[in-house]
Amino acid sequence: MLAGLLPTMLAARGLARPQPLSLARVAAANGLRFGSAMRLDALADPVVRELLIDNCATLTPELEFKWAAVAPAAGRYDFAAADRVAAFARAGSFRVRGHTLLWHRSIPAWAETAIAGDAGWTVVGDHIRAMMARYGAVVDEWDVINEPIEIGSRPDGLRSSGLLNAFGRDYIARALRDAHAAAPQARLLINEYDLEYPIPAQQARRDAMLALVRSLVGQGVPLHGVGIQAHLDLAKGPIDAVVLRTFLDAIGALGLTVSITELDVKERDYILPAAQRDRAVAAQVAQFLTAVLPHRAVTSLSCWGLSDRQSWLQVTPADQARFPGAWQDGTSPGLNRGLPFDSAGGAKPMRQTIAAALALPRT
């Protein structure tokens, strides 16, 4: 049904909208790719769907490719939602970021139990092969491992997940080798959060990530890139371009590329007028993107949604509690305004910031 709508929309777009507006075109002209995450329900929303069609070359399934989403019970797959995303991508000539094969927050309960028992690696390997066989034709790059770093649980900075407990730190190399065997052409990534700010907690995460990828590359494990999620946060302070470029240099020196995979901005001061909030968000995005996009290791940028109406970021009661007495006139802080388009689909300063950064000379 969704896929059926596409040809009409694509034709309409060509007539109605000046193509230079497309962020994907700005990116492509500079050797980069631009895209966004999308949920199936957002694809059914005409405002969001049109933003995606107008601006994106790549699409990341926000939920539908995750293990717990496709495998509700042992021995049973339900690919209905993932198939619909893939069909939409095929019909609209989007390339898909395969997100994600192994993520500690999305391993189905039955698989966690099996892994903790004596099921062995087969349950993991079978999942990797099933996903890559089914979606390999539309997917360019896979987040094979999502969020493996956690400072504090082990000296090597790896997260002590069910996978790590069952198979040791080698689970990462095993997953990458299985993924490469299943789809030798596919680009394989490790995707991670909290790598963006110069604060010590994040420097420790960058160091752990570098140590991990250095060891994998040293062992000849098929790994092609690192995903930097880029969930920016105005509470975490300014970006340091030198710190970021040093990190990118180190990844590039290992022969790996970098994808910016989940850009959005968590706000802090919800009490400010909307225009001021939008400027603060755009300024932070400008700091980050002007530091990373010109770097030759970086190949793509994806936002974690396009319109504030689809953002996974919520204005929580704790956020509101920071401003006692606010919104007593019955108004509300509204949505978190951390994506390039507002809730009605209108472009905000962040959109212009992204366009400008995508066009910066590559170094």
Ligand code: XIL
């Ligand atoms: C998030 C989705 O956006 C939410 O809708 C869902 O409830 C939880 O997952 N890092 C990731 C993404 O790699 O998969 C997460 O997506 C956001 C954080």
